[in-house]
Amino acid sequence: MSKWDVEYQSTDLGKIEIAPEVIQIIAGLAAVQVDGVAGMSGGVVDDITQFLGRKNPRQGIRVEFEEGLSIEVAIHVKYGSYIPDVGKAVQEQVKNAVETMTGLRVESVNVRVEAVKFPEKSGAVEATQRVK
Amino acid sequence: MSLFDRLLLVFHSLVVAVLSAMVTLAGAGAASLEWVWEAPHLRWAVAVIGLLLFLLSLRLLFSVMRRPKGEGVDRLTEFGYIRISLDTLESIAQRAARGVKGIRDLTARVRFSSDSPSSVGIGLKITVDGETPIQLLSEELQRTVKKQVEEIAGVEVNQVSVLVKDTVQPERSRIRVD
Numbered sequence: 001m002s003k004w005d006v007e008y009q010s011t012d013l014g015k016i017e018i019a020p021e022v023i024q025i026i027a028g029l030a031a032v033q034v035d036g037v038a039g040m041s042g043g044v045v046d047d048i049t050q051f052l053g054r055k056n057p058r059q060g061i062r063v064e065f066e067e068g069l070s071i072e073v074a075i076h077v078k079y080g081s082y083i084p085d086v087g088k089a090v091q092e093q094v095k096n097a098v099e100t101m102t103g104l105r106v107e108s109v110n111v112r113v114e115a116v117k118f119p120e121k122s123g124a125v126e127a128t129q130r131v132k
Numbered sequence: 133m134s135l136f137d138r139l140l141l142v143f144h145s146l147v148v149a150v151l152s153a154m155v156t157l158a159g160a161g162a163a164s165l166e167w168v169w170e171a172p173h174l175r176w177a178v179a180v181i182g183l184l185l186f187l188l189s190l191r192l193l194f195s196v197m198r199r200p201k202g203e204g205v206d207r208l209t210e211f212g213y214i215r216i217s218l219d220t221l222e223s224i225a226q227r228a229a230r231g232v233k234g235i236r237d238l239t240a241r242v243r244f245s246s247d248s249p250s251s252v253g254i255g256l257k258i259t260v261d262g263e264t265p266i267q268l269l270s271e272e273l274q275r276t277v278k279k280q281v282e283e284i285a286g287v288e289v290n291q292v293s294v295l296v297k298d299t300v301q302p303e304r305s306r307i308r309v310d
Contacts, residue, residue, distance in 0.1 A: 079284075084286040
C-alpha cells in the first residue's frame with residue numbers, strides 16, 4: 001500500500017495517524033460478520049493462500065482517500081440471500097465500524113459482489129471467515 | 133470451468149506430471165536426460181511439445197482469470213454503490229437452470245442490455261437430454277432464469293436467449309442374454 005496522507009486528528013499533544021491497513025482490517029472484519037456474506041473476495045492468488053490455510057484479514061478491501069475516505073469492499077454472497085439487502089447491510093456495518101473505531105468520517109462504502117457461494121462444494125474454494 | 137477447459141486441464145496436468153517425474157529422476161541422478169539433446173529429431177519433438185505445453189498453460193491461465201474485475205451492474209444507495217459482477221449473475225442463472233427438467237449441461241453468458249445499463253441480457257447454451265420437449269423446456273428455462281436473477285440479485289433481465297447446442301446420445305438398449 002503506498003504511503004499517502006492519512007486522515008489524522010490533532011490533539012494538544014500531537015497527531016494521531018491511522019494507517020490505511022488498519023481501516024482495511026476493521027472494514028474486513030465488519031463485512032464478514034454481516035448476515036449473508038460468505039466471505040471476502042480475492043483473486044486467484046488469494047484463493048490459493050486461503051486454501052493453504054492462511055487467512056488474510058485485509059483481503060478484498062481497498063481504501064482510497066480522494067475526496068474523503070472511500071472504502072471498496074469485494075465480497076462473496078451466500079446463495080439465497082437477496083443481494084441488494086446484503087450489500088446495503090455491508091455498507092452500513094462497515095461505515096459504522098470504521099467511524100466508531102477510528103473517529104474518521106467515511107464518505108462512501110462501495111460494495112462489489114464478485115460471486116455467489118453455494119452450500120455444496122462447487123470446486124471453487126469456499127471462503128468462510130467467521131471471526132469470533 | 134467449461135468441460136473443454138477441464139479436459140485441457142487434465143491433459144496439461146498429465147504432461148506436467150510426466151515431465152516433473154523425469155526431471156526429478158534426472159536431478160536425483162537416477163536417469164539422465166542427455167539422450168534428449170543428442171538425437172536431433174527428438175529435439176524437434178521436445179521443442180514442439182514444449183511449445184504446445186506453453187500455449188496450453190497460457191490458455192488455462194486465461195480461462196481462470198475470466199473477465200476483468202469491475203464488470204457488473206451498479207445500484208446506487210445513500211452510502212455508495214453496490215456492484216454485482218456479471219460472473220455472479222451467471223452463477224445465479226446457472227443454478228436456476230438446475231431446476232428445469234431435461235437440461236444436461238448449461239453455460240451462461242450475461243451481457244449489459246443495449247437499452248439500459250442497469251438491465252442485462254442472458255445467453256444460455258444448453259445440452260438437452262433428448263427426451264423432454266425442447267420448446268417447453270426452453271420456455272420454462274427462460275422464465276426460471278429471469279425470475280431467479282431478478283429475485284436474488286434485484287437486477288432487471290431484459291432478455292433470455294436459449295441456444296440448444298447439443299443433445300445427449302441415447303443409450304443403446306442392452307441386449308439380454310438369458
